[in-house]
Amino acid sequence: MKAKTDHSASPGDELLRALSALANPHRLRIVAALAGGRNYVSGLAREIGISRPLLHMHLQRLEAARLVSGNLELSEDGKAMKYFEVTSFALALTPETVAEAARTLSAEPPGGQRGREQQQ
Template identity: 75%
Template sequence: MPEVPPPAPTGDALLRVLSALGNPHRMRIVAALLESRNYVSALAREIGMSRPLLHMHLQRLEAAGLVVGTLELAEDGKAMKYFDVTPFFYELTPDVVARAAATLTDAERAQPEKTEAEKEEAK
């Protein structure tokens, strides 16, 4: 069997990824999380961003499947949400874009496509 079948993301999925990554703050967040996983409050302090704002950005990244957050209990009982970068891989070429564009849901809102997180949860 082939090791790596050519990835062909759906239009909506690719759109989520590109618009999520097409933002300087979110690029930096991915960079910071790649260096070391972290929880929301600490990360907010590290990169000098308000916590609600960071929360929003993380939501967007998670909806695109680029990071995953897991709620972990520390020894002292505090509930902390740690985020990790997923080992994502997308090839960006005219062909991939065209292929994806062909499968674009007309209006994102028309078919509230499940996010990666929701797909997991539904198992």
């Protein structure tokens, strides 16, 4: 994945964060819409066809995964408007990249290997 990197996050955590963020139809539509160019929240909400509060929730998730970024700007009439744009990223999924990412995950998921060992 090529994006702004958090040097404290492992490659596995980065991949998991990106895939998790993209695993929602609204968020996929948001990224697709922003691939055509930056947009402000109200305009993007109209384009996608969802409410601004719901859009904000999804944008926060995409920002946390570093798939989009937002900037506050003042319009000509002095109104604060938040514009979002998609960041440059690339995900290459092969069995090998998934295996490597899995080896670098910072924590095992609930019910993982440790959970199975405790049940036996």
